[in-house]
Amino acid sequence: MGRSDRAATHWDVAYGRGERTVSWFQPLPARSLKMIEEAGIGPAAALVDVGGGTSRLVDELLDRGYGDITVLDVSDAALANARDRLADRAWQATWVLADVRDWRPDRRFDLWHDRATFHFQVDPADRDAYVATLDATTGTGSVAIFATFAPDGPSHCSGLPVTRYDSAGIAAVLGNGWRLMASDHEDHHTPSGAVQSFTWTAFRKR
Ligand SMILES: C[S@@+](CC[C@H](N)C(=O)[O-])C[C@H]1O[C@@H](n2cnc3c(N)ncnc32)[C@H](O)[C@@H]1O
Numbered sequence: 001m002g003r004s005d006r007a008a009t010h011w012d013v014a015y016g017r018g019e020r021t022v023s024w025f026q027p028l029p030a031r032s033l034k035m036i037e038e039a040g041i042g043p044a045a046a047l048v049d050v051g052g053g054t055s056r057l058v059d060e061l062l063d064r065g066y067g068d069i070t071v072l073d074v075s076d077a078a079l080a081n082a083r084d085r086l087a088d089r090a091w092q093a094t095w096v097l098a099d100v101r102d103w104r105p106d107r108r109f110d111l112w113h114d115r116a117t118f119h120f121q122v123d124p125a126d127r128d129a130y131v132a133t134l135d136a137t138t139g140t141g142s143v144a145i146f147a148t149f150a151p152d153g154p155s156h157c158s159g160l161p162v163t164r165y166d167s168a169g170i171a172a173v174l175g176n177g178w179r180l181m182a183s184d185h186e187d188h189h190t191p192s193g194a195v196q197s198f199t200w201t202a203f204r205k206r
Contacts, residue, residue: 003126004074004099011053011075014158019054019081023157023190024115029057031186031200032115032145036061038182039143039202041111043067048109048137050100051116053078058093059086072096072103073116101129108139115147118170119162127173135177142205144178146170150185153197167201178203 001009014022032055041047043065049057052071061069069092073079076097083090096103100117112134121127134144148165149157156162163169167183184200 004102007074007099008076010158010160011073012077015054015075015077015081020191023192023194023196024053024188025191026188027056029055029060029115031147031184032057032113033060035145035182035184035200035202036111036113039111039145039204041143045110046070046108047111047113048072049116050112050114052082053116054081054085055115056085057113057115058082059089062086062089062092067092070094070096070105070109072098072100074099100133101126103133103137105137107137108142109137110142112138112142112144114145118146119148119157119165120160122161122163131174134174138205140205143181144174144203144205146201146203147186147198150197150199153199165199167199170199170201171203174203177206179206 019025046068048070050072053073058069058071071093079095079097121130149162151164151166153164167180171180181204182202186198186200188196188198190196
């Protein structure tokens, strides 16, 4: 089994337990919406939610009139769940079943949003593959927003090890091609009542 098949199986099983059992569930992606607005990304922009899963970010963006939204995830179960929720609005977004590390779309995005996959890239080769996709998929002026576990956050998510970051750590992975625009901290409250410390960052591509 290759790395993408392993990832797909892992995440399909996680979502199979029920969306509201997962630690990352949030009824409203308030921080994402705030960062997107503050970065000046408006409804005409092309957005991709990387590892979007069953996040309600796509619903909220559609409500706000965004017209070019792509949701990418390695889990078919997650994408099917999100499409079912959106029902007759699902066609308004583009759904991509892919591993971000291998994805090479024939277009670019104004906004890359990831509250999902960046901190799972603990292997340097996976990190390089992730950044290669990010760089191939964005252009000068594009914005990239990342939410990762913070240095005082958990060491694992969904049973998988993560790298914990502050803004400087993320900047170091992205390299000089990206300029840090904003950073923030969030205490995420999981459905089971735990508190997880997150680092939020926004970068603009030079
Ligand atoms: C912690 S969940 C976050 C989901 C969503 N962003 C949210 O905020 O609710 C991580 C998500 O990333 C997806 N994922 C994990 N590894 C991936 C990869 N290599 N490529 C694409 N998606 C991936 C999982 O299927 C899952 O939906």
